[in-house]
Amino acid sequence: MNKISDFLGKITTFISIYYIKFVYKTSKIVSTGQYTLLQSAHDEKFIIVFWHGDSYCLYPYLSGQGLYVITTNNGRGDYINLICDHFGYKTIRIPDESEGGNFLFKIRREISGPGCANLTITLDGPLGPYHQPKRFPFITAVLTKRKVLPLTINCKRKIQLKGRWDNFTIPLPFNKIELHVYDPLEVSKKDLDNEAIAIRKQVLKTMQ
Template sequence: MKKKKIGESILQWLFVNYLGLLEKTVHIEWHEDTQFGDSQIFGFWHEDSFFMNLVLENLAHKTRPVDVIVTADTRGNYIEHMVQRCGGHALRVPDGYKAFAALKKIVQDTYEKEHSLAVALDGPLGPRHEPKKLAFYLSEHADEEFVGISISYSSCFRLKRRWDKYAIPLPFSRVTVAVKDYGIVKKNQIPELPVNADHVRGLCAGSGEPEAAVKRIGAL
């Protein structure tokens, strides 16, 4: 048990310090189609979970405090540590049928707390890029806007044996983040969601509009 705790502490240290390195060296290109301020439901793909810590850190300065739905198993320990490091709050939810009670409480809390929520759309276990109904259920019942976040990387390391092809961006690379407000979305009317932010470049090129300015994350 002691060795396990030491191992967890080492991994948490590595993850947090790598996030710090990315924060100082990665350039981020924002494309935002939303109005911030009120509480919202943020949805993203599970493969982008690592970099989403820095995205949510930035969004936390524009919207209500952000709560992130995180698995209750051991994997969630690392995620919770990174979420807290970036100024968010983790809501631990067990996998499978045990999740019902926890999710019911989250829905109830959305009526009482003026917090934004962030959800991995295809989490916790896939299939990849097939959105579950949770984010849209929350949007419908809490009467809050759903905001989709898609990300593209100029250079990253992918865990190709994982179901989600988990992405870890490399230092000194460029990351494109597209943020789109879909309004209040019902769980049985899920819109078509982009799997990455590459489509944004095409839209900018096709319309003749200038691309968003490239910014260093640490300066946001």
């Protein structure tokens, strides 16, 4: 039964890959804001943050830029890993809940090595709550001495899975997809005091 579930999971994953590629091929993609900062040729590297529910819409956008993606170290992460491999992203696997420890040092080592690149982290984490920023992206930013680069995605035509905690978005073909990259935000150790409330509020205000 496990083999059957794994097979069906992989089939669903490959369908998801080719569907989102078809959506991008048939849609108008509009980039606004500081989108040039996302390119691999840019000297400064960032922690790119976006909402978990928008993650599927984003996959083809930075294809070939060689960036790193944080994903969970479980079965769900296995399928995300397949998608990332297809689009040329490198995954760093961590547990669902990780506020630091050795995982942070592993992340810093990976993204600062010979393949130095931008790192993406879902702002509200793998489990939510919805649009409530976690501390993890900001802790990572401080440890790696990188700025946070917020990114939002707006699809004119879409399906949202309201039964999921993240309102997971599936864009429709023949669409208009707008991606806006905001100005980078610098995070200091002081910002992490008091559960990083101040920097979380700043990011929420930025991404509204």
